[in-house]
Amino acid sequence: MDSQVTRREVLKKGLIGAAGLTVLPSVIAACSTSSATTAPTAAAATQAPAATPTPNANILTGKLTLGNNHSDASDLKGVNAINDAFKALTTLAVTTNTVDHNTFQDQINNYLGATPDDVFFWFSGYRMRFFADKGLATAIDDTWAKVSSNFTAGFANAVVGNDKKVYGIPVDYYPWCVFYRKTLFADKKYTIPATWDDLITLCKKMQTDGLTPIAFSDKDGWPAMGTFDILNLRMNGYDFHVGLMTGAQKWTDPKVTAVFQKWATLIPFYTHGYAGLTWQQACDTLVRKTAGLFFLGLFMTGEVATVDATASADIDFFPFPFMGNSFDAEQALDAPIDIAMISAKSPNLAADLVNAKAYMEFWAKGSTQLLMYQANNGFIPTASDADTTKFDVLTQKAVQIVSKAQKITQFLDRDTRPDFAGANAMQSFLLNFLNAPTQDLAKLQASIQAFWDALPVYAGN
Amino acid sequence: MSVTVMAGQRTAHNVARRRLSRGALYVFLTVLALIFLWPLLYAAYTSLRPYGEVVANPNGFFSTPATLNLNNYFFVWNGGNYPQFYLNTALITIPAVILTLWISSMVAFTISRFNWGFNMLVLMIFTAGNLLPPQVIIVPLYRLYNLIPVPAPLSDNGLMYDQIIGLILIHTTFQTGFCSFVLSNYMKTLSKELVEAAMIDGAGVFTIYARVIMPLVRPALAALGTLLFVWIYNDFFWSVMLFKSGDKRPITAALNNLQGTFFTDPTVVAAGSLMAAIPTIVLYLILQRYFISGLTLGSAKG
Structure with missing residues (x-):
């Protein structure tokens, strides 16, 4: 009998706690609806290819989505810093879809074959060529032509597909x-x-x-x-x-x-x-x-x-x-190299391609890669113009x-x-x-x- | 006289024996409970410790603590973006439970109250669908989800794939079979006279469903609701397969966020796992009466 009473008391306390819980989601819902309504990306597909380059500025219009596997807190900070810098330069806000590194890797086949984001992070070498061969990546030879002088031969080789086209920008590596x-x-x-x-x-x-x-x-x-x-x-x-x-x-x-x-x-x-x-x-x-x-x-x-x-x-x-x-x-x-790539099946790619290529070009700069390095010194910049004086002792040695x-x-x-x-x-x-x-x-x-x-x-x- | 003495001795003896066996039972149950709780308690203990301290100690996770604090929980709540993922789970689980109960109660009502020849067949199909492991249909389902158009307010990419509505529907689909089975068995136990009386009073089919049957099956709905909540809440498979957006996934799939690219902090993972488990534990404590009755629900036909 006694035990019955105490259990009821536990239940009562539990009920009070549950009442608190049922209130909580509605509060959270109230906070986050605004951010949820800004997320949709489908609208871009219906818009005309908006990024007609203006003669004297880097201003970009339209949208750009990024599939980001840099999910560790520090890495995410680096990606956000780079997106902020990109926005400051072009006024274009990048919609980032962050998925934890391991799940992103497990899902990559599904992801690239369905409705991927415009730009995504991946690995160079066989893993890049594999998806390029399957027609799931977009070649970026025109972008590469503009930035190739910023990379040594070792990095340049790492982003060439079996069809001799370039499919990625090397963004970091570690030995x-x-x-x-x-x-x-x-x-x-x-x-x-x-x-x-x-x-x-x-x-x-x-x-x-x-x-x-x-x-x-x-x-x-x-x-x-x-x-x-x-x-x-x-x-x-x-x-x-x-x-x-x-x-x-x-x-x-x-x-x-x-x-x-x-x-x-x-x-x-x-x-x-x-x-x-x-x-x-x-x-x-x-x-x-x-x-x-x-x-x-x-x-x-x-x-x-x-x-x-x-x-x-x-x-x-x-x-x-x-x-x-x-x-x-x-x-x-x-010395594995991480790269940024442009997907092939992104539903918005036709409208976003100019933006995506501008974003790739931005990642090819030493100053951009340095932002990532500053967030996590495991990401050693690949660009030749990266300011090596900002590297710590170990990184300099690695380089x-x-x-x-x-x-x-x-x-x-x-x-x-x-x-x-x-x-x-x-x-x-x-x-x-x-x-x-x-x-x-x-x-x-x-x-x-x-x-x-x-x-x-x-x-x- | 000697008989009463003997009886007295015997009762004393019996009492002592009963106490002994009672004591043994308690020891046994306590040990068993500890074995069951051990992983949970160990995770709770680990979650309170800073990783650096654990590693610095040669005994690692088996060492005694110098510091115990809630920092890992704060880290998970803020850094792991948990409020968002709790909300996602709620947005999937609550509509899915309501929708499942609503649809399956209508199926059960039809099957149990009206006889149109192939009731049994319909019920068997519903239940047989439940025996199919979800993994079997994932590839076609995944392709279908990428083809089915869904209009704007429900979907931000025009598809069923990567949408909360898609998850709600697949959960509803998979749970409706079992719920229909249980609810129809429960409804069969209700007396037919009630429905007949209502019909004589001029009530239509929907009135009978809504105002006669539904109030009577409330205990069954509560039990099923509890079970459904726990099942859908714990889902990992669908949410990993049918979402590509990291910020739409429910809390079970989002637990992976706590694993780093190279580096994983087990104390943080322990804290995150416990936090993900809390809603189901709380719900169980509140509704355990229904939970237990849910397990035997519909097992006996009246």
């Missing part, structure tokens, strides 16, 4: 390097390894000092790809790597065996239980100085800053050690390393077809290898090649 803590290296009198042998010596020394020599994780599936890429680039060179990614070379090649064998010698130095760790957890061991080295993209500095802001200034990096062969001169590395590189690759999952890079394909093959590095490699390589051969024929490439 993959080996990270370490300066104070740890100073305390233990470690030196930066320039060659593979130096690296192994250093790892052994770290092990005797009670450290995990190399922080490693592969729960996310993709981190291991970075190591495969760099080993393959260092041992077999850029041309072989690209050939392997596009199917011109075979996975059963003894050169691939050599990569796996080399990799196997590195695995004893990895974090224990890496298959179950996320990259953030691996990164944290570097921050706490229980691990000595960490091979990842420059974006890892974001995690460091969140975990321990004081450690940020103590982070430094160097390019992956060299093998002492003819490919050392290439100084190749993974230096990348500019020295004769060859740049995108990253395994951006350089090959998506159905080959996925969780049931390369990700699981690499995990399989990591779980048993001493296994019959010929068998593993044969199964990778068999998987590739079984993929449906895709005309592009």
Whole structure:
């Protein structure tokens, strides 16, 4: 009986709370109706192509919609700052549709095939060419002609489709390097390894000092790809790597065996239980100085800053050690490039195309990209006229390393077809290898090649 | 005399035994409740901690706290744009529940009160549709949504795709079958004489539906409404597949916003998940009587 009474009291209190809840949505509704009514974009389709260029100004009329996958708070701030600057220049307000990065990626097929926004952010390399080949992107050769002088050859190559047309503007990139803590290296009198042998010596020394020599994780599936890429680039060179990614070379090649064998010698130095760790957890061991080295993209500095802001200034990096062969001169590395593209099926594109191209041109400026960089220093500007004096020390170093590189690759999952890079394909093959590095490699390589051969024929490439 | 002593001893013995078993029961139930609540409590605990502190501690998420605060909740509410997403959910869920109950009550009324030969067949079709997993029809549905024109006030792109109305309709479609089934069974338990009396008094079909039957099925409507609210609120699939605009998605799909491109703060995700769960928990506490009766509703034919 007693319990019955108390339950009723709980219910009463709950009812009061519920009354509050039912009021709340109407209050929110009252606040947001105004913003909701400004959102519709269909009206533009009925308007005449409005952007007749006026002779002396950048003034644009009509509309422009942007599909934005930069959803992290800081990144969104950067995109908004750029849109504000664009509006200040052209009076055109960009309607931004922000979708979180992962969902945007998962939905990309549906999105581009249905009613996409005029301009959207995407990745260069195979992923760009894939949608260009499917006719889901608009070529922008005329825009590119105006801005191409602002980009180095490496970036220019990254936005060319299989039909030799240009489909994007490179907006940012980040390199993959080996990270370490300066104070740890100073305390233990470690030196930066320039060659593979130096690296192994250093790892052994770290092990005797009670450290995990190399922080490693592969729960996310993709981190291991970075190591495969760099080993393959260092041992077999850029041309072989690209050939392997596009199917011109075979996975059963003894050169691939050599990569796996080399990799196997590195695995004893990895974090224990890496298959179950996320990259953030691996990164944290570097921050706490229980691990000595960490091979990842420059974006890892974001995690460091969140975990321990004081450690940020103590982070430094160097390019992956060299093998002492003819490919050392290439100084190749993974430096994935993000790009802006114009969709093909946007319902308003006919009316918005002039605006969209003006917006692309705006993104090609160093001053624009710098706004993004200032919001999140993981976005290194690609434009040559970006003011490098505004870069922090790490970024300057990254720019230096990348500019020295004769060859740049995108990253395994951006350089090959998506159905080959996925969780049931390369990700699981690499995990399989990591779980048993001493296994019959010929068998593993044969199964990778068999998987590739079984993929449906895709005309592009 | 010895018998009464024996009886007294026995009752004392029984009482002690009953207390013991009662105690064991309570221990068992408490342990079971804790096991059930563990993920929720752990998430609540995690959501109160700053990420930096969790990571700095070698024990990570299993460590004892130095700081506990509500910062993650404030971050989610403001930075995660939660008010907007709560509103989106309300705009989808509330009309969908009302529409489903309205339509299925009419179907149920027709099926249970009038006999036109293939009642059973209609009911079977409705229920069979309910057995179809939604994933099966997503590709054709997605294409259809991109072809069906919808006029301006209901749609800002002239299509069913990427519109709140589209989500409301697909939820209504999928829930109507089950609701019709349950409501028609419930209506069959109402006495036929009521309807006959109303007919003799000159009431038309709509009057009987609106003024005789509907007031009587209110308990069933309340139970179904509770279940429907929870189901539609928890939907993730449709809202991910049928929306392209980030700012139109309901709260369940918007939870993904808390995951960064590379970096994800698990303490913030915990806070966001709990906040997304709050409305259903509150609703359950208020309406649990209906919720439980809803589970057995229409299971017995009167």
